[in-house]
Amino acid sequence: MLTLAFDTSSAKGSVAILDDLKVVSETAWEREVSHGELLTPAIQKSLEEAGIAIDAIDLIAIGQGPGSFTGVRVAVNAARALAYTTNQLAKKTKPVMVFDSTEILAAAIKEHGHPVITIINAHKNLVFASSFFWRADEWQRQLPLQAYDFNSVVSFLDKPHLCVGDGYAEIENALPDQLKSLFLRHSHLADHPKAVELGLLARRSIGKRQTFSWNEIQPLYIRASGAEEKLEEKRKAPEQK
16 A cells, blocks of 8 residues: 655655555655645655656545644645545545644654653644553553643643653743653654654554545644734724723
């Protein structure tokens, strides 16, 4: 089974193609312009390196967020377009699997001696956070994925957790030294979702995870966009006078 996986929810984007559990091509970049300008060429490059056509893909897997509002939208729109196009070319449904950013981050962790806390920068003194524990050969969610303030994240931890995600940098300076020991940071663990890990996670989830057709794929927006929040603030301002 050929899987095309991609994620653009953070400052780092990536595309991977897997043949079952074997990685056959991988393209990664750090955003300097919009992911919308980089994703399509990266997919084309990965397909060429793998020596396959887009209609040969059996499964599309994407990161649906949370993270960059625009980046998440880029991935979802690309998946919709690719799934629709491949459906037309191959005359059969191309299923799509979606995974949230914290699942992808946790899936990359092969160390199972500690539970995992994933923290993604949500800005305005908030983080998107979730926690996982290892059970039945997989990471299972413990703390629901939501937007939390820094103090709430700390209050959930009663023992050390492996910590991944770009949101840790936002809370690190606010943490007393005695609390930092609850967040175990290892330099080899990625703070951004990777397409390879997403593809492997999707392949392992076949038969256990819902798939979607091209017109059913939705982004995961836990918070409104910055523009939407500003509009809401302006709307409320007259009411508060």
